[in-house]
Amino acid sequence: MTTGSRWGGTAALVLVAVWALNGVGLQDLGGLDARGAAALRGVLSPDLDPQVLREVATAAVETLQIAVAGLLLSVLAAAPLALLLAGNSRAPRLVRSGARLFAALLRGVPELVYALVFVAVVGLGPLAGTLAVAVHGAGLLAKLWSEQLESVDERPVEAARLSGAGRAPVLLLAVLPLARPGLFSLLLYQLECNVRTATVLGVVGAGGLGQAIDLSLRLFDYGKLGTLIATVLLLVLGVDALSRRIRAAVGADTRTVAP
Amino acid sequence: MTSLHVRGLVVRHRDSVAVDDVNVTLGSGEQLVVLGSSGAGKTTLLHALLGAGPRVQGDVRVGALDPYDPTQRRQVRRSTGIVLQGGDLVTRMRARTAAVSGCSHLFGGSGWWALTRGRTPPALKDRLTELADQQGVTHLLSRRVGELSGGERQRVGLLRALLGSPGLLLADEPTAGLDPALGAAAVDALLAHSQSAGNPTLVVTTHDPAVAARFDRVLALRAGRVVHDGPALSADQIGELYARKVH
Numbered sequence: 001m002t003t004g005s006r007w008g009g010t011a012a013l014v015l016v017a018v019w020a021l022n023g024v025g026l027q028d029l030g031g032l033d034a035r036g037a038a039a040l041r042g043v044l045s046p047d048l049d050p051q052v053l054r055e056v057a058t059a060a061v062e063t064l065q066i067a068v069a070g071l072l073l074s075v076l077a078a079a080p081l082a083l084l085l086a087g088n089s090r091a092p093r094l095v096r097s098g099a100r101l102f103a104a105l106l107r108g109v110p111e112l113v114y115a116l117v118f119v120a121v122v123g124l125g126p127l128a129g130t131l132a133v134a135v136h137g138a139g140l141l142a143k144l145w146s147e148q149l150e151s152v153d154e155r156p157v158e159a160a161r162l163s164g165a166g167r168a169p170v171l172l173l174a175v176l177p178l179a180r181p182g183l184f185s186l187l188l189y190q191l192e193c194n195v196r197t198a199t200v201l202g203v204v205g206a207g208g209l210g211q212a213i214d215l216s217l218r219l220f221d222y223g224k225l226g227t228l229i230a231t232v233l234l235l236v237l238g239v240d241a242l243s244r245r246i247r248a249a250v251g252a253d254t255r256t257v258a259p
Numbered sequence: 260m261t262s263l264h265v266r267g268l269v270v271r272h273r274d275s276v277a278v279d280d281v282n283v284t285l286g287s288g289e290q291l292v293v294l295g296s297s298g299a300g301k302t303t304l305l306h307a308l309l310g311a312g313p314r315v316q317g318d319v320r321v322g323a324l325d326p327y328d329p330t331q332r333r334q335v336r337r338s339t340g341i342v343l344q345g346g347d348l349v350t351r352m353r354a355r356t357a358a359v360s361g362c363s364h365l366f367g368g369s370g371w372w373a374l375t376r377g378r379t380p381p382a383l384k385d386r387l388t389e390l391a392d393q394q395g396v397t398h399l400l401s402r403r404v405g406e407l408s409g410g411e412r413q414r415v416g417l418l419r420a421l422l423g424s425p426g427l428l429l430a431d432e433p434t435a436g437l438d439p440a441l442g443a444a445a446v447d448a449l450l451a452h453s454q455s456a457g458n459p460t461l462v463v464t465t466h467d468p469a470v471a472a473r474f475d476r477v478l479a480l481r482a483g484r485v486v487h488d489g490p491a492l493s494a495d496q497i498g499e500l501y502a503r504k505v506h
Binding site: 174 | 282306309312332333334335337338341343347348349351352361362363364371419429
């Protein structure tokens with residue numbers, strides 16, 4: 001490469017950078033107006049008033065409840081779906097295709113869209129968030145679980161079949177015991193995701209911390225906003241730490257599972 | 260106890276013929292070893308006796324039953340005990356659960372319930388105790404399969420195969436992965452059992468001529484075809500059996 005073309009390349013990169021940063025208004029950061037400065041100050045100095053803390057704690061508990069209730073409901077649908085989807089359960093082909101399509105439809109719509117719909121159907125509050133988390137989670141868990149079931153060592157499964165066991169005993173005596181650590185690990189991973197999602201969903205009125213964040217923004221209550229954001233962080237980190245401990249305790253897969 | 264009839268059996272895996280026009284008849288209570296190099300079709304033949312593997316043509320009868328008939332297959336499998344390479348047990352399971360896992364059709368509701376609490380299904384309890392004692396594996400039953408050595412797993416695998424009092428006992432490379440002494444012990448256990456209570460018909464596959472020499476009847480396979488059926492092979496015949504194909 002010649003020196004000229006190298007300089008030309010660098011100049012082009014700089015131009016692209018300036019174009020992008022200027023386009024999003026980064027230069028405005030230098031001169032924050034009064035409200036912007038107040039917001040930043042508020043967020044950085046959380047309001048620790050007991051009344052505020054009580055309200056925030058209530059919202060945090062609600063977020064946790066949305067995440068857990070959503071997980072329980074999604075498991076009810078995901079467990080049978082995953083069994084039908086997994087090739088080694090030997091479900092009839094038509095049933096399998098139907099289950100695959102159904103699971104894809106469930107997880108194909110983002111949680112936020114589900115939340116908007118459920119807020120319209122059941123009204124503002126945690127129930128809408130729970131249903132949104134549950135429906136999307138069911139489709140996702142069904143897919144992840146079925147892949148986990150399919151990836152087990154095939155030899156003990158074949159041994160069970162050769163002993164004359166039917167479909168259900170093969171699942172219970174070979175496939176599920178082999179897949180159990182992975183299934184459990186995915187369940188915890190889904191719980192972690194649900195906590196994050198439940199927070200975001202509140203912003204469209206589906207309960208929990210998100211709804212409180214939305215409210216404090218509308219009321220320009222930036223101190224409380226700071227408390228809420230710190231709580232989100234604590235909650236997410238807390239659930240991650242808890243699930244790591246549970247994994248270690250039950251000997252489940254500790255590797256990170258990509259969704 | 261169960262007689263075996265295989266007539267003109269051809270099994271094809273994708274493009275290659277794994278078992279090619281095999282004929283073999285085995286009387287009730289007889290013992291047969293299937294000898295051949297890797298890929299000679301031994302395991303395929305064993306699986307075909309249980310109606311597993313894509314059959315192209317031929318007939319298989321286990322007693323009066325046809326394992327390739329979907330309505331009879333399960334019955335054939337349930338009255339057969341099979342020991343697979345390395346035991347093929349679920350390593351997370353306790354040996355006790357693994358040992359009964361081949362007899363799920365005998366559990367009943369109370370048996371499944373007992374399993375959830377880590378106990379032996381009542382219907383199998385006496386038989387398991389007696390067999391485990393006889394095989395000298397009682398002390399292994401409360402351990403996890405993953406903690407057992409290769410030889411111990413093989414013994415638990417044999418226990419599983421014997422638990423249903425099978426009329427036909429199959430073993431696929433029972434000495435694979437074991438040292439010569441342990442391998443000989445595994446073959447001893449199979450032979451001893453097939454001559455004792457119930458007198459099940461025994462079919463064992465092996466690539467090891469020393470194991471084959473323990474049997475009165477040897478069926479030698481080469482590229483899926485029977486090249487010998489009778490008493491032990493001579494050294495020349497064994498050399499020929501393992502020679503690389505020259506075109």
